[in-house]
Amino acid sequence: MYVAVKGGERAIENAHALLADARRGDRDVPELSLAQIDNQLALGVDRVMCEGSLYDRELAALAVKQARGDMIEAIFLLRAYRTTLPRFGASEPAATGTMDVRRRISATFKDLPGGQVLGPTFDYTHRLLDHTLADGSDVAPAATAPADDTPFRSVTDLLGDSGLIEREAAQDGDVGDLTREPLSFPAGRDLRLQNLARGDEGFLLALGYSTQRGYGRNHPFAGEIRFGEVEVEFVAEDVGFAVPLGTVFMTECQMVNQFTGGLTEAPRFTRGYGLVFGQSERKAMAVALVDRALRARELGEEAGSPAQDEEFVLSHSDNVQATGFVEHLKLPHYVDFQSELGLLRKLRAEFAARADQNDIDTNTYVRDAAE
Amino acid sequence: MTAPVYNFAYLDEQTKRMIRRAILKAIAVPGYQVPFASREMPMPYGWGTGGVQVTASILGPDDVLKVIDQGSDDTTNAVSIRKFFVKTAGVRTTTATVEASVIQTRHRVPETPLTETQVLVYQVPIPEPLRFLEPRETETRRMHALSEYGLMHVKLYEDIARHGHIATTYAYPVKVDDRYVMDPSPIPKFDNPKLNDCPALQLFGAGREKRIYAIPPYTQVVSLDFEDHPFEPYRHNARCELCGADDSYLDEVITDDRGTRMFVCSDTDYCETRRALGHVAPAGETEAARDER
Numbered sequence: 192m193y194v195a196v197k198g199g200e201r202a203i204e205n206a207h208a209l210l211a212d213a214r215r216g217d218r219d220v221p222e223l224s225l226a227q228i229d230n231q232l233a234l235g236v237d238r239v240m241c242e243g244s245l246y247d248r249e250l251a252a253l254a255v256k257q258a259r260g261d262m263i264e265a266i267f268l269l270r271a272y273r274t275t276l277p278r279f280g281a282s283e284p285a286a287t288g289t290m291d292v293r294r295r296i297s298a299t300f301k302d303l304p305g306g307q308v309l310g311p312t313f314d315y316t317h318r319l320l321d322h323t324l325a326d327g328s329d330v331a332p333a334a335t336a337p338a339d340d341t342p343f344r345s346v347t348d349l350l351g352d353s354g355l356i357e358r359e360a361a362q363d364g365d366v367g368d369l370t371r372e373p374l375s376f377p378a379g380r381d382l383r384l385q386n387l388a389r390g391d392e393g394f395l396l397a398l399g400y401s402t403q404r405g406y407g408r409n410h411p412f413a414g415e416i417r418f419g420e421v422e423v424e425f426v427a428e429d430v431g432f433a434v435p436l437g438t439v440f441m442t443e444c445q446m447v448n449q450f451t452g453g454l455t456e457a458p459r460f461t462r463g464y465g466l467v468f469g470q471s472e473r474k475a476m477a478v479a480l481v482d483r484a485l486r487a488r489e490l491g492e493e494a495g496s497p498a499q500d501e502e503f504v505l506s507h508s509d510n511v512q513a514t515g516f517v518e519h520l521k522l523p524h525y526v527d528f529q530s531e532l533g534l535l536r537k538l539r540a541e542f543a544a545r546a547d548q549n550d551i552d553t554n555t556y557v558r559d560a561a562e
Numbered sequence: 563m564t565a566p567v568y569n570f571a572y573l574d575e576q577t578k579r580m581i582r583r584a585i586l587k588a589i590a591v592p593g594y595q596v597p598f599a600s601r602e603m604p605m606p607y608g609w610g611t612g613g614v615q616v617t618a619s620i621l622g623p624d625d626v627l628k629v630i631d632q633g634s635d636d637t638t639n640a641v642s643i644r645k646f647f648v649k650t651a652g653v654r655t656t657t658a659t660v661e662a663s664v665i666q667t668r669h670r671v672p673e674t675p676l677t678e679t680q681v682l683v684y685q686v687p688i689p690e691p692l693r694f695l696e697p698r699e700t701e702t703r704r705m706h707a708l709s710e711y712g713l714m715h716v717k718l719y720e721d722i723a724r725h726g727h728i729a730t731t732y733a734y735p736v737k738v739d740d741r742y743v744m745d746p747s748p749i750p751k752f753d754n755p756k757l758n759d760c761p762a763l764q765l766f767g768a769g770r771e772k773r774i775y776a777i778p779p780y781t782q783v784v785s786l787d788f789e790d791h792p793f794e795p796y797r798h799n800a801r802c803e804l805c806g807a808d809d810s811y812l813d814e815v816i817t818d819d820r821g822t823r824m825f826v827c828s829d830t831d832y833c834e835t836r837r838a839l840g841h842v843a844p845a846g847e848t849e850a851a852r853d854e855r
Contacts, residue, residue, distance in 0.1 A: 529813060
């Protein structure tokens with residue numbers, strides 16, 4: 192008998208066995224190692240760590256492998272693991288000014304102290320498929336120069352020296368954590384930046400792009416983008432001073448945006464800020480654009496565009512939430528659907544009865560509706 | 563990289579304490595949506611993470627857990643959540659409503675009346691009953707604070723004006739303890755009367771939306787309606803073709819590719835219990851059910 196379908200449990204187990212089989216694929220092809228993923232798909236690992244809010248290359252590589260390369264699934268796996276970890280507190284602010292820089296470029300000054308450091312980048316490459324990569328080839332080690340310890344001053348600091356850009360007020364008290372407290376609106380900038388750092392790259396990219404096309408335009412210049420290694424410090428209560436925990440790779444974007452000021456205040460540039468784990472300039476720039484767009488109200492600008500709508504942006508940026516809710520439509524809904532069917536039949540029956548009475552040809556009606 | 567060791571029922575004790583505080587507040591203010599710091603769970607948002615967190619926080623080693631989805635213990639999501647708690651908490655599970663101390667549900671309230679020793683945990687996708695009338699949380703919270711529910715009545719009235727009926731068939735809004743308008747989760751409105759004056763504690767968890775709310779035992783729960791258009795629960799006009807029940811909510815099942823249909827209880831435990839007691843569907847019921855069309 193068809194009814195009251197039993198055996199759900201076994202069906203699920205079989206489906207999972209099929210998944211494991213498909214994940215492994217052709218057994219004649221060597222299996223991927225985590226080190227291979229970490230090294231050769233490093234930017235994918237970076238993204239998973241950033242949106243997964245957990246800096247652990249090995250776990251992120253495992254997540255990518257387990258998710259068969261599905262980035263959002265990998266992010267989800269890392270988030271679910273992160274939940275189970277105890278939280279000791281917040282680190283000291285990452286001193287990106289003293290970053291061990293691998294790449295630092297500015298679009299606002301032709302040259303500046305420290306210079307333009309191009310570093311490893313796709314920029315300026317021709318996007319031609321490189322067939323020599325297909326079969327694997329030896330790559331000669333890249334030339335490097337000895338590091339010198341000159342810190343790269345941030346472009347916004349250079350502008351700030353002469354008061355040309357707004358000062359960033361330090362935040363008093365604890366920074367928020369939206370993984371421990373539910374987000375409420377209006378959200379502080381700390382929570383907003385946390386939300387954006389965890390947010391979906393594609394969603395933020397599209398929102399940032401929309402501001403460039405006039406939906407909440409804020410005249411951005413890429414003041415500076417830097418990528419490199421930053422030390423993370425944590426003040427342990429027992430010790431009483433900041434203890435280094437290790438280093439993380441980060442990408443930081445400082446956008447320089449249109450002026451504020453007027454009669455009572457000298458005009459100056461405003462800022463948009465983006466900071467993400469690993470190397471992702473696209474994401475850091477998108478975060479900076481959206482961060483600036485979301486400051487519209489604070490800066491007294493007209494705010495009618497999607498990227499300027501805090502509740503809209505922050506409520507829909509999380510791809511783990513979004514994918515869960517979209518994909519939950521795959522779950523059975525037949526109880527609710529039955530109720531709708533019942534009502535619809537009732538309404539149709541009433542319609543038919545009325546039509547009979549008034550001698551209306553229901554077929555004509557149906558055809559009209561279909562057209 | 564170390565292999566993770568999970569606490570009883572997955573969540574750490576700190577998190578459980580935080581959720582229990584939210585639950586206590588929710589019980590103290592019936593129908594009010596309490597924000598809580600919802601955690602990422604190892605199942606997707608929209609698949610019961612709120613309910614799972616509530617269950618994980620109230621579950622003890624002696625509890626007996628039942629999990630249903632669409633009234634059934636054997637649907638994929640119910641199986642998955644039940645297995646999750648077997649794995650992480652090692653609690654005893656059951657499919658019998660009467661044996662369970664905690665029942666987690668999606669979209670149904672069991673047919674068998676609940677008792678004072680039971681807790682019913684609902685999975686909630688959108689906790690805000692006003693959400694589809696006003697998308698902004700800042701606005702809806704204000705509306706709740708001021709008991710400003712006119713918009714909801716206007717919506718129901720517009721349904722009547724357009725269709726002659728209130729066109730909400732599930733997630734039908736209720737008023738709890740004469741104060742808060744509440745979304746009972748997407749249960750069919752057939753189930754709404756079971757919420758009223760219920761001896762069991764009813765808890766609602768919305769993970770993605772980070773809200774918990776509650777109906778304490780023996781609380782008045784009224785489905786919104788109008789004097790001239792009173793609330794009426796809907797049920798297919800048929801009997802279950804397996805156990806003959808004429809009082810249970812029915813699922814319509816299509817049995818062949820010519821559209822032949824039959825009706826069976828949505829609550830599989832209720833149906834099985836009745837059949838074990840010797841109830842059978844009267845002969846010819848299939849025809850009668852078909853005529854209902």
